[in-house]
Amino acid sequence: MFVILPLVAMLGEVEWSRFGALITSESSVAALKLSLKTATASTIVCIVLGVPMAAVLARSSFRGLSVLRSLILLPLVLPPVVGGIALLYTFGRKGLLGSELEMLGIRIAFSTTAVVLAQAFVALPFLVVSLEGAMRTAGQRFEAVAATLGARPTTVLRRVTLPLVLPGLLSGAVLAFARSLGEFGATLTFAGSLEGVTRTLPLEIYLQREADADAAVALSLVLVVVAVVIVVAVRGRGSAGTL
Amino acid sequence: MTGLRAHAAVAGRGVDIEIDAAPGTVTAILGPNGAGKSTLLSVIAGLQRPDRGRVELDGRLLTDTERGLAVAPHKRGMALLAQEALLFPHMSAAANVAFAPRSTGRSRREAKDIAAHWLDAVDATALADRKPGELSGGQAQRVAVARALAAEPQLLLLDEPMASLDVSTAPALRSLLRRVLRTGQQTALLVTHDALDALALADRVVVVEGGRVVEEGEVRQVLSRPRSAFAARVAGINLCSGEIDADANLVTESGDVVYGASDEVLAPGVRAVAVFRPTAVAVYSELPHGSPRNHFPITVAEIENRGDLVRLRGEEDGHHAALMADVTPAAAADLDLTVGASVHFVVKATETSIYPVFN
Numbered sequence: 001m002f003v004i005l006p007l008v009a010m011l012g013e014v015e016w017s018r019f020g021a022l023i024t025s026e027s028s029v030a031a032l033k034l035s036l037k038t039a040t041a042s043t044i045v046c047i048v049l050g051v052p053m054a055a056v057l058a059r060s061s062f063r064g065l066s067v068l069r070s071l072i073l074l075p076l077v078l079p080p081v082v083g084g085i086a087l088l089y090t091f092g093r094k095g096l097l098g099s100e101l102e103m104l105g106i107r108i109a110f111s112t113t114a115v116v117l118a119q120a121f122v123a124l125p126f127l128v129v130s131l132e133g134a135m136r137t138a139g140q141r142f143e144a145v146a147a148t149l150g151a152r153p154t155t156v157l158r159r160v161t162l163p164l165v166l167p168g169l170l171s172g173a174v175l176a177f178a179r180s181l182g183e184f185g186a187t188l189t190f191a192g193s194l195e196g197v198t199r200t201l202p203l204e205i206y207l208q209r210e211a212d213a214d215a216a217v218a219l220s221l222v223l224v225v226v227a228v229v230i231v232v233a234v235r236g237r238g239s240a241g242t243l
Numbered sequence: 244m245t246g247l248r249a250h251a252a253v254a255g256r257g258v259d260i261e262i263d264a265a266p267g268t269v270t271a272i273l274g275p276n277g278a279g280k281s282t283l284l285s286v287i288a289g290l291q292r293p294d295r296g297r298v299e300l301d302g303r304l305l306t307d308t309e310r311g312l313a314v315a316p317h318k319r320g321m322a323l324l325a326q327e328a329l330l331f332p333h334m335s336a337a338a339n340v341a342f343a344p345r346s347t348g349r350s351r352r353e354a355k356d357i358a359a360h361w362l363d364a365v366d367a368t369a370l371a372d373r374k375p376g377e378l379s380g381g382q383a384q385r386v387a388v389a390r391a392l393a394a395e396p397q398l399l400l401l402d403e404p405m406a407s408l409d410v411s412t413a414p415a416l417r418s419l420l421r422r423v424l425r426t427g428q429q430t431a432l433l434v435t436h437d438a439l440d441a442l443a444l445a446d447r448v449v450v451v452e453g454g455r456v457v458e459e460g461e462v463r464q465v466l467s468r469p470r471s472a473f474a475a476r477v478a479g480i481n482l483c484s485g486e487i488d489a490d491a492n493l494v495t496e497s498g499d500v501v502y503g504a505s506d507e508v509l510a511p512g513v514r515a516v517a518v519f520r521p522t523a524v525a526v527y528s529e530l531p532h533g534s535p536r537n538h539f540p541i542t543v544a545e546i547e548n549r550g551d552l553v554r555l556r557g558e559e560d561g562h563h564a565a566l567m568a569d570v571t572p573a574a575a576a577d578l579d580l581t582v583g584a585s586v587h588f589v590v591k592a593t594e595t596s597i598y599p600v601f602n
Binding site: 141142144145146147148149150151152153155156159160163164 | 288289290315316317318319320321322323325329331332333342343346347390391394400
């Protein structure tokens with residue numbers, strides 16, 4: 001009830017006669033395109049950074065491992081706005097790395113790159129948690145058995161490890177993509193809201209709410225549909241992963 | 244062909260075991276949990292590096308800590324069958340069995356034929372297309388046996404393959420293993436703590452206790468004339484160890500004298516054991532008078548009904564392992580036995596055999 005009721009209430013507000021026009025307006029399409037583009041990019045960043053992290057968390061044991069895990073999972077519990085501020089003081093013009101990057105002619109804050117970074121920052125833990133779970137279930141014992149059966153390490157990776165963790169990786173990537181798509185706080189703080197450059201769909205919805213409430217509701221519905229598709233996709237893959 | 248010669252010392256686990264196995268023979272490694280049996284197998288398979296050790300299979304040196312040599316597990320020509328089947332969950336049974344031939348470079352077609360052959364050998368042809376999740380524990384273990392054999396290993400390592408099966412499926416797997424192992428072709432090490440496994444499957448047995456080999460020999464020899472407490476326990480025989488005195492009797496560490504018969508010459512001072520069957524033990528609440536009989540004061544620790552007999556197990560007292568006695572239910576009722584009761588185990592000298600322990 002708590003979940004369904006607000007969605008039904010929103011559905012009731014959708015002005016179906018203008019729905020098509022509202023979601024195909026120039027600014028909406030720009031926002032949607034930007035959202036899909038940046039969410040895809042940030043998912044790739046998450047995979048590149050997250051796979052080694054998950055491997056370390058699942059397969060090694062050293063002192064401080066639990067501290068490391070907590071640090072990696074921190075963005076999960078951090079308010080996104082705080083994440084955005086942290087990123088701003090890292091990559092912003094006066095930030096920790098920003099001034100050096102500035103000298104190299106690289107400007108990250110308030111650019112599309114910033115959007116991707118903000119999204120990756122908040123979405124990374126979703127991928128890591130999901131994949132780490134899959135790697136743990138897969139276990140090293142299957143790899144040991146495969147090795148004693150005469151499989152080279154590359155064969156073990158290709159035929160045993162990867163197939164076993166792939167469902168976890170997929171569901172983790174889908175979750176990271178979904179989280180990226182919905183990112184608002186960190187994006188607004190770190191990347192701002194420039195149409196076509198950093199104004200993603202959630203930001204567009206927030207702005208449209210002031211100017212044209214009907215457009216905001218219509219775009220929200222688009223995000224709801226995307227979210228439902230994602231949840232079904234992850235669930236449909238079975239119970240792989242931990243999320 | 245020289246078979247297996249292995250030595251593994253792992254300080255962290257207090258393990259220092261040396262073991263040989265002739266080609267085409269099955270050697271059972273018998274011992275209690277934590278004795279170091281699985282550690283030994285891991286070292287032989289190359290999954291664990293010993294602190295000191297050497298593994299040689301058919302003249303090929305695989306591990307030698309002195310030279311810093313450690314051949315990778317996949318190049319050792321061994322296959323490991325563990326307690327759990329550990330079938331790859333994303334492959335069908337047939338693909339699991341075909342895994343080893345495929346990994347060692349056989350063509351898809353050849354691997355398929357090899358898999359079909361071994362699935363047939365373990366009576367699992369009907370299971371070929373099933374995923375491991377659709378197999379029962381016994382079925383999965385059968386497929387795992389086929390998968391290990393399909394690797395055509397020079398040495399097959401079996402780590403308690405029956406331990407996770409229930410009593411109704413274990414005998415079937417045991418006879419299957421007997422069929423595929425006792426061909427005289429396959430060299431195998433079988434880790435177990437069950438005398439039945441050793442009797443059914445092995446030529447030789449090595450008894451490991453506390454990380455050391457305490458006794459080895461032919462299975463029947465070891466189980467009928469055990470020299471170690473563990474072998475006596477799995478064989479269901481009572482054993483007291485001690486030294487031979489001037490009258491050729493055994494004196495235990497607590498100073499008790501055990502009288503018995505021996506078909507060997509017993510020199511004074513030699514370490515020896517006295518063994519007797521639980522069925523040879525008579526149980527009394529008061530110590531009777533009589534000729535050369537051995538008697539042991541016992542506190543009953545366990546009373547187990549075995550159908551036509553009742554087995555009593557005494558408390559371990561530090562000098563000898565828990566002694567056992569089998570009495571009839573009527574005798575047990577007459578004695579009014581309860582756990583904690585003090586009784587006397589009495590056994591005739593003629594029912595007790597004494598023999599030296601070679602070490």
